[in-house]
Amino acid sequence: MFVTFEGVEGSGKSTQIGLVRQWLASLGREALVTRQPGGCALGLELRRILLDARNTHLDSTAELFMYLADRAQHVAEVIRPALDAGRDVLCDRYHDSTVAYQGFGRGLDVERLVALGRMATGGLAPHATILLDLPPETGLTRARGRNQAVGASQSEGRFEALELDFHQRVREGFLELARREPGRFAVVHAAGSPEDVFARVRAALEAHLS
Ligand code: TMP
Numbered sequence: 001m002f003v004t005f006e007g008v009e010g011s012g013k014s015t016q017i018g019l020v021r022q023w024l025a026s027l028g029r030e031a032l033v034t035r036q037p038g039g040c041a042l043g044l045e046l047r048r049i050l051l052d053a054r055n056t057h058l059d060s061t062a063e064l065f066m067y068l069a070d071r072a073q074h075v076a077e078v079i080r081p082a083l084d085a086g087r088d089v090l091c092d093r094y095h096d097s098t099v100a101y102q103g104f105g106r107g108l109d110v111e112r113l114v115a116l117g118r119m120a121t122g123g124l125a126p127h128a129t130i131l132l133d134l135p136p137e138t139g140l141t142r143a144r145g146r147n148q149a150v151g152a153s154q155s156e157g158r159f160e161a162l163e164l165d166f167h168q169r170v171r172e173g174f175l176e177l178a179r180r181e182p183g184r185f186a187v188v189h190a191a192g193s194p195e196d197v198f199a200r201v202r203a204a205l206e207a208h209l210s
Contacts, residue, residue, distance in 0.1 A: 002088075004130070005090070006096045007174065009140055009143040010138070011139050013092050017090050021090060032087050032089045034074070035093060067097075094129070095121060105166050128208045131175075131178050131185055131188065134189075136168055
């Protein structure tokens with residue numbers, strides 16, 4: 001099973017992925033947990049460039065191709081081999097993030113991005129996508145608090161620093177993608193305690209477990 005987790009900054013993806021991993025382990029399924037960007041050696045280098053708050057001059061198209069390069073390498077090197085070996089894969093962000101952030105957020109052509117996604121992934125689509133939906137105000141407050149706590153406000157703050165309007169477009173973009181593919185997406189209300197949110201995530205995933 002290939003499951004991706006999407007959402008605005010601070011929507012609680014990593015917490016939920018950790019809880020899903022534990023739950024699957026209790027069922028005897030050792031899932032591979034990974035993320036984009038940064039789930040392979042090339043991706044880690046790209047992540048450093050992409051999220052560096054000093055890179056304010058990055059051109060939107062240059063940024064796009066770095067996310068796509070990360071994805072192509074990560075699918076080929078990490079995700080496909082794991083799925084081929086019969087493992088579950090839980091991935092923090094995937095191509096829906098590119099459509100939401102670079103398309104709906106930055107204004108690049110959405111349909112063209114969908115086509116580029118097929119190229120970057122070799123057509124590998126998730127079986128299920130959990131969209132952790134939250135008003136961006138709430139998510140950004142969480143994300144900024146976390147960045148300060150780990151001293152990352154300089155190096156990992158490029159997207160958090162963008163105006164609220166941008167994050168609202170990203171949220172709406174994710175919701176639009178979920179409306180287009182209701183069979184793949186589960187939209188989960190991400191406010192509340194991690195346990196409450198997890199109960200909703202688990203209910204959505206149970207349908208996909210075979
Ligand atoms: P993260 O903090 O959830 O790991 O995500 C890294 C940042 O990169 C986040 O602000 C969203 C952004 N992003 C894109 O803009 N496009 C993409 O394709 C991906 C995967 C992430």
